[in-house]
Amino acid sequence: xxxxxxxxxxxxxxxxxxxxxxxxxxxxxxxxxxxxxxxxxxxxxxxxxxxxxxxxxxxxxxxxxxxxxxxxxxxxxxxxxxxxxxxxxxxxxxxxxxxxxxxxxxxxxxxxxxxxxxxxxxxxxxxxxxxxxxxxxxxxxxxxxxxxxxxxxxxxxxxxxxxxxxxxxxxxxxxxxxxxxxxxxxxxxxxxxxxxxxxxxxxxxxxxxxxxxxxxxxxxxxxxxxxxxxxxxxxxxxxxxxxxxxxxxxxxxxxxxxxxxxxxxxxxxxxxxxxxxxxxxxxxxxxxxxxxxxxxxxxxxxxxxxxxxxxxxxxxxxxxxxxxxxxxxxxxxxxxxxxxxxxxxxxxxxxxxxxxxxxxxxxxxxxxxxxxxxxxxxxxxxxxxxxxxxxxxxxxxxxxxxxxxxxxxxxxxxxxxxxxxxxxxxxxxxxxxxxxxxxxxxxxxxxxx
Numbered sequence: 001x002x003x004x005x006x007x008x009x010x011x012x013x014x015x016x017x018x019x020x021x022x023x024x025x026x027x028x029x030x031x032x033x034x035x036x037x038x039x040x041x042x043x044x045x046x047x048x049x050x051x052x053x054x055x056x057x058x059x060x061x062x063x064x065x066x067x068x069x070x071x072x073x074x075x076x077x078x079x080x081x082x083x084x085x086x087x088x089x090x091x092x093x094x095x096x097x098x099x100x101x102x103x104x105x106x107x108x109x110x111x112x113x114x115x116x117x118x119x120x121x122x123x124x125x126x127x128x129x130x131x132x133x134x135x136x137x138x139x140x141x142x143x144x145x146x147x148x149x150x151x152x153x154x155x156x157x158x159x160x161x162x163x164x165x166x167x168x169x170x171x172x173x174x175x176x177x178x179x180x181x182x183x184x185x186x187x188x189x190x191x192x193x194x195x196x197x198x199x200x201x202x203x204x205x206x207x208x209x210x211x212x213x214x215x216x217x218x219x220x221x222x223x224x225x226x227x228x229x230x231x232x233x234x235x236x237x238x239x240x241x242x243x244x245x246x247x248x249x250x251x252x253x254x255x256x257x258x259x260x261x262x263x264x265x266x267x268x269x270x271x272x273x274x275x276x277x278x279x280x281x282x283x284x285x286x287x288x289x290x291x292x293x294x295x296x297x298x299x300x301x302x303x304x305x306x307x308x309x310x311x312x313x314x315x316x317x318x319x320x321x322x323x324x325x326x327x328x329x330x331x332x333x334x335x336x337x338x339x340x341x342x343x344x345x346x347x348x349x350x351x352x353x354x355x356x357x358x359x360x361x362x363x364x365x366x367x368x369x370x371x372x373x374x375x376x377x378x379x380x381x382x383x384x385x386x387x388x389x390x391x392x393x394x395x396x397x398x399x400x401x402x403x404x405x406x407x408x409x410x411x412x413x414x415x416x417x418x419x420x421x422x423x424x425x426x427x428x429x430x431x432x433x434x435x436x437x438x439x440x441x442x443x444x445x446x447x448x449x
């Protein structure tokens with residue numbers, strides 16, 4: 001396959017050629033402007049000299065006289081005097097000047113002679129009604145090479161250095177700008193080969209330009225991809241670990257029934273055990289999938305303005321079923337609204353209430369409250385159950401962790417608090433626990449109102 005020129009080299013060559021073009025244009029403009037300036041200066045000098053000579057000439061009754069110090073050649077200007085009939089009275093024309101050139105009063109113009117170009121300026125000085133003299137000034141047209149020769153020479157000497165510096169600067173700029181793209185290419189290759197997903201570009205390339213933002217966006221994409229892979233691995237690990245026990249129970253129960261069941265009661269009891277384990281597996285899989293969707297970000301929040309007071313009151317009424325003799329009371333401030341996903345936040349409240357009932361003491365009490373302090377919305381669920389030791393309180397947010405597995409009932413899987421924390425943080429809030437062993441626990445959710 002034909003090897004193409006790299007972008008870095010193409011940018012450097014383009015930048016260098018562009019700088020050479022700019023240099024050539026600058027040189028051309030310098031010459032043009034220098035020529036115009038030299039021409040203007042020569043024209044001004046010519047006009048000034050002719051008017052000065054005119055003041056030093058007297059023409060009375062056909063007699064021509066000059067002031068002291070008058071010169072027919074001064075400041076590079078030849079002065080020639082003609083009578084009214086355009087016959088030369090005095091002065092000398094420069095070599096190569098066309099002596100037949102017509103006289104034109106007050107006009108500065110360019111004429112070509114024998115291999116030379118001249119600037120001429122004529123003025124008529126009247127004497128009486130019909131007589132007078134013409135004063136003509138002639139100077140050689142300025143050669144810009146003479147006036148700008150030194151400047152052009154210096155420019156041509158430093159031009160190669162300028163082009164070299166431009167090429168070097170272009171190369172360094174292109175290399176610096178394309179550095180994150182090269183790193184992205186390397187990382188993409190590493191990912192395709194199944195290597196390290198923890199590498200990032202931004203620490204090596206800290207910039208706020210377009211390339212820096214590209215590097216940051218790629219890092220963010222890799223972080224999400226890494227999180228997705230980790231969530232997938234976590235799901236596979238969690239599922240294989242936690243489904244092992246109910247699966248083993250089901251297999252063992254089926255084996256027992258096959259070998260030892262002799263009556264309908266034996267089969268009925270075995271089927272009930274299998275059903276409980278199957279229900280447990282179903283709930284576990286549903287919760288694992290919910291947590292995984294939250295990890296992957298595929299479960300999006302659908303926030304609406306929700307009456308949180310009414311939502312908490314409704315859920316507490318549904319949960320106040322008297323199970324284990326535990327009562328439920330509420331202290332809910334009215335008309336507290338929040339911008340939340342009502343379905344997901346219902347999961348938060350239900351999980352906290354279920355957790356309080358599961359770990360509360362027999363014939364105990366649960367208290368749910370909701371209030372607003374400034375811009376903070378505080379929702380708390382408190383029980384008087386077994387409590388949580390201080391060294392255990394950081395662990396309760398882990399998946400499948402249970403403070404006292406022997407106390408679990410129903411579908412206690414150790415997934416509820418992990419999911420609660422994820423949902424609350426997705427809403428930009430926080431959750432904390434205050435607890436003492438044998439005295440109970442209070443979970444407090446804080447949202448911004």
